[in-house]
Amino acid sequence: QKEVEQNSGPLSVPEGAIASLNCTYSDRGSQSFFWYRQYSGKSPELIMSIYSNGDKEDGRFTAQLNKASQYVSLLIRDSQPSDSATYLCAGAPPPPAAGNKLTFGGGTRVLVKP
Amino acid sequence: GAGVSQTPSNKVTEKGKYVELRCDPISGHTALYWYRQSLGQGPEFLIYFQGTGAADDSGLPNDRFFAVRPEGSVSTLKIQRTERGDSAVYLCASSAGGTDTQYFGPGTRLTVL
Numbered sequence: 446q447k448e449v450e451q452n453s454g455p456l457s458v459p460e461g462a463i464a465s466l467n468c469t470y471s472d473r474g475s476q477s478f479f480w481y482r483q484y485s486g487k488s489p490e491l492i493m494s495i496y497s498n499g500d501k502e503d504g505r506f507t508a509q510l511n512k513a514s515q516y517v518s519l520l521i522r523d524s525q526p527s528d529s530a531t532y533l534c535a536g537a538p539p540p541p542a543a544g545n546k547l548t549f550g551g552g553t554r555v556l557v558k559p
Numbered sequence: 560g561a562g563v564s565q566t567p568s569n570k571v572t573e574k575g576k577y578v579e580l581r582c583d584p585i586s587g588h589t590a591l592y593w594y595r596q597s598l599g600q601g602p603e604f605l606i607y608f609q610g611t612g613a614a615d616d617s618g619l620p621n622d623r624f625f626a627v628r629p630e631g632s633v634s635t636l637k638i639q640r641t642e643r644g645d646s647a648v649y650l651c652a653s654s655a656g657g658t659d660t661q662y663f664g665p666g667t668r669l670t671v672l
Contacts, residue, residue, distance in 0.1 A: 544592070544657040545661060546604050
């Protein structure tokens with residue numbers, strides 16, 4: 446069983462709409478979560494990190510973490526065609542693990558249509 | 560400043576051959592990670608270095624895979640007796656410390672024929 450699960454998509458949203466992405470994880474001890482964006486043929490780029498329950502906003506992006514339900518979500522407001530990419534959810538192991546060995550989900554492909 | 564660099568960008572080899580993949584992290588970053596990404600999947604952790612030592616190599620799939628970081632900067636991932644199943648993009652990431660943001664390099668696409 447994969448430790449971090451995402452719907453593979455594609456998630457098709459019209460330009461200007463809100464894209465909502467979800468991610469669930471199985472390791473209840475995980476405390477740090479990350480959303481990466483990956484354009485086709487490129488490497489992952491960090492968008493957001495979240496460590497505490499609740500919401501965290503950064504520009505058009507909002508990450509939400511619910512540790513009791515073991516899910517993380519990402520909202521993209523006012524979606525633009527340039528947001529079309531694969532979004533990867535990743536979790537880091539709890540202490541005393543060394544480093545931030547990230548466990549990634551399979552990614553959700555988002556397609557923003559003009 | 561310069562980001563993480565990886566060479567070569569593409570590597571095509573034949574089954575059974577030996578390959579080396581190089582990663583040059585961001586200057587001053589003490590933590591270095593190797594991941595492998597197969598088509599349509601998320602990156603999969605291979606190994607983590609803190610300085611010169613491998614702090615966690617639990618993701619290496621078998622003993623054909625080995626990585627070094629002798630001077631605490633550049634790292635080399637070595638794959639012996641390559642198999643077709645080793646074909647993937649090998650990503651390197653570095654961070655300032657063990658729990659800081661990881662910055663990924665462009666990856667090396669390995670194709671084993």
